[in-house]
Amino acid sequence: MSLRDGHDRGPERLLIRDLSQVASPAGRAAPVRGPALGEVDVLEEAYVLCEGGRVARVGPMRELGAIEGDVVELDGRGLSAVPGLVDCHTHACFAGDRVEEFALRAAGASYEELHAAGGGILSTVRATRAAGEDALRAAVERHASWMLRAGTTTFEAKSGYGLDRETELAQLRAIRAAGGVPTWLGAHAVPPEHADAGAAAYVDFLLAEVLAEAAELAEAADVFLERGAFDATQARRYLEGCAAAGLALRLHGDQFTEAGAIPLAIEIGARSVDHLEATGHAGVLALAASDVVGVLLPASALFLGRPLPPARALADAGAAIALATDFNPGSAYCESLPVVLSLACTQLGLSPNEALAACTVNAAHVLARADRKGRIAPGFDADVVLVAADDWRHLAYHLAGPVVHTVVRAGRVACSSRA
C-alpha cells in the first residue's frame, strides 16, 4: 500500500466518478442472513455523490447528468468502491506489545510456559495501567490510523486491560476521544488484586464501583465467558447489571470451550456472541434461530493456531454472522479487515459477497449503526473504500496487497495513495 495519512478534509460535496464498480450489500435490511448474505448489488461504470457527509446519489455514469454548484471530483477510473469497513470487535486500547510471547509461542512454548514468562492478558494489563490516559488515547489513535489505511471507517474498541476503576474508565474515555465505539469489557479477566476473592467478588466490585460511570461512557458491555475467566452465572449477573444501566450486551463465547455463552446470549437478548471456535451443532442451530449475531474472528484463530469457527454451518443455518479482526496484542495483532475478508474466503468457506456483508452491514448492526453504516446508499454515511482494482473482490483476493487505494469518511478523503 502507498497511503498517506491526512486529516479528513475536502469539500462538502464530493463526486467519485467513473468507478469500475460500486458494490454494496443488497437491500436495506439488517442484519442480512440466509441467501441475502450472499447478495451484493454491483453497479458497473458508476458514481457516488456525497453531500454533507452522506451519500446523496449512487448510479451508473450514464445517468449522472449535470451537477449544479461546487463539487470536487475524485477520479475513480480503474477503481471499485465498497462501503467503509466496520470492525465490530477490537481491543485497540492497550499499551505495550506481546512480541516476546508471540516468539515463544511460535517456538512451541505452552500456555503455562507463556504465563510463567510473564505473558498473557495480565502483561497487557500491567502496561495499560502504567501508561496513563494520554498515552492510551494516543495508542488508540495510532491503531485507528492503521485501521483507516486498511479501509476501516468505523471501529469498536473494548476496555478490559485496566480491570480497575480508574484504568477501565480511562480506556473508555480514550476510545471515545479517538473516535471509536466503546464497549466496557470490565469482565475480561480477574486482576491479581481480586484473585483471592475470586471472579464472583470481582463482578461485585465491577457492578458496585465501576458500572455507573462506565455506563455513561460505553455503548455496550462485554464479558469473557470461558473456563478460567467468568462462568455463565457470573456473566449473567454482570450483563444483567449492565443492561439495567442501559448498556447493550455482548459476549466473548465458545472460544476454547462451550460454557453456555449462546444460550445466555439468546436469553438476555445480547447483540452478539463473539468467537465461536468451539461451537457445536446445537449452538449453530440455536444461534440461527435467534436474533443474536455471531461475530467470527478468523485472524485470532489463525494467530493462535486454533480451530476455525463453523462459519459455513452458521451461514447455511441462517444465522446472522459478522466478521471482525479481534485486533489485540496477544492473540490477533492484525488490524486489517481485508486480511480477515481473505481468511473468510480461504479458511471459513464464505464467498467474497458473504464476507463483505459480514464486515459491513452486519458489523454495523452489531454496533446499532446499520441505519447509516455498512452500505453505499442514499442517506447512509459517505464512508467509502476505493479498491485498487476494477473488481472489488480484489479486496479479499489480494492477500495483504496494496488494495486500499483511497478511503473516504463522512464524504471527505481520509487517506489516499494518490500524491
Place this chain on the structure above:
Amino acid sequence: MSLRDGHDRGPERLLIRDLSQVASPAGRAAPVRGPALGEVDVLEEAYVLCEGGRVARVGPMRELGAIEGDVVELDGRGLSAVPGLVDCHTHACFAGDRVEEFALRAAGASYEELHAAGGGILSTVRATRAAGEDALRAAVERHASWMLRAGTTTFEAKSGYGLDRETELAQLRAIRAAGGVPTWLGAHAVPPEHADAGAAAYVDFLLAEVLAEAAELAEAADVFLERGAFDATQARRYLEGCAAAGLALRLHGDQFTEAGAIPLAIEIGARSVDHLEATGHAGVLALAASDVVGVLLPASALFLGRPLPPARALADAGAAIALATDFNPGSAYCESLPVVLSLACTQLGLSPNEALAACTVNAAHVLARADRKGRIAPGFDADVVLVAADDWRHLAYHLAGPVVHTVVRAGRVACSSRA
C-alpha cells in the same frame, strides 16, 4: 503501510544510525540448518554504514566514531533493521487475474468446476500469451514494486505462463528487464496445442525448440512434477537437458502427491525442491540428509486450504529450508514475505529467527547469491529493511500491519513511509 515509491536514489554513502536493533542471521555459512537456523545476531542501538552499494560497517552506536567525508544520514530511532528479504519462488510474470476463480473456490466450487468455468493455469496462459512483451514487463515491474514495499529487495520469477517458444522467452526477458532472477518453467503445464501429443512430446519440444535461448536468459530451470502435469521420467529428462545447457535446477514437488520429486532432486543435484505440502517422513529424512533446500510456501497452502508443509519436522531433521510467497494469480495472490513470516510462526511452528533465516540467507542460497544477499554484514549488498518497531520481530508479529518503514536497496532508499 504508508510508503511512497521512488526510484533508487541517494548518496554513495549512507549511514543508518540509532537503530534500536540490527538483526541478521548469524555466521557466514549458507544455507543455515539445524540449530544455526534459529541463530540471529541482534545488535542493540546500532548503525549500518553503506558505501558503494555494499555494507561497509555494522556496529553499536558507541563504536561509530567520526565518519570522514560526505555521508547522508538516515534516522533509525524507533526502527529496527533486517536484511532485505529474498523471495526465491514467485510466478510474478503474468497477465490478467483469477479473481473469479477465487470467488468460485470460496463459494465451494470443485477443481473440476473451476476448470469448466475457464479457470486454472491455462486461463493465465491465455492472458499472458495475449499480453505482449511490453505489457509483461510492466506487469513484473508493478509486482516488483509491490514486493519492494513489503521489504523484498531480491526476487526470483518464473516463466511458465507462455508454454510456447515466443511467450516463454518473452517472459524471461521481461523478468530480467524488471530486475528479477529468471527461472525457466517451461514444464509448468502441457499447453492445449500439445495436449494430444502429451507431456513427453511437449518436453521434446521444449528441449529442441526453446532450451537453447531460454538458457541464455534464465539462471535456473524448474518443472512441475505432479500427477496431471509431468511425471518423474519427464521431469528428469527436462532437467537433465537444462543442466547440460548450463542451467541450475529446481523442482515443484510434493504439492498434492509424492511423485518422486525429492529423490530426483537429490540425485540430479537440484538447488531446491519447492512446496512439500504432501511430503512424508521418508521425504523429510532424505531431504535433511541432502544439500537440496526445501522451499516452503505457506501462503499457497493457506490460499488453497491445503495441508501445510512439514516445516517443523524438516527443520528438526536438519534440512535446509527457505520460505517464499509463491506469488501467482491462481493459488497465492500474495507478494508479502512479512505475511509469509507470520504464517511461518503461526502455522508452521517456526520461530521468528528461523523464519527470518529462511527468507533471507537461505532464500539467497537458492538463488546462488548467499555470498552477497541475505545478511547485514560487511561486503554484503546494502539491502536493508527498516522495520517500524523497536523489535524486528514485529515483522512477523504484526500480521499485514504497516511494519515496513523504509527499504534500502544497494545502499539507496528505494521506498519509504517518510515524507
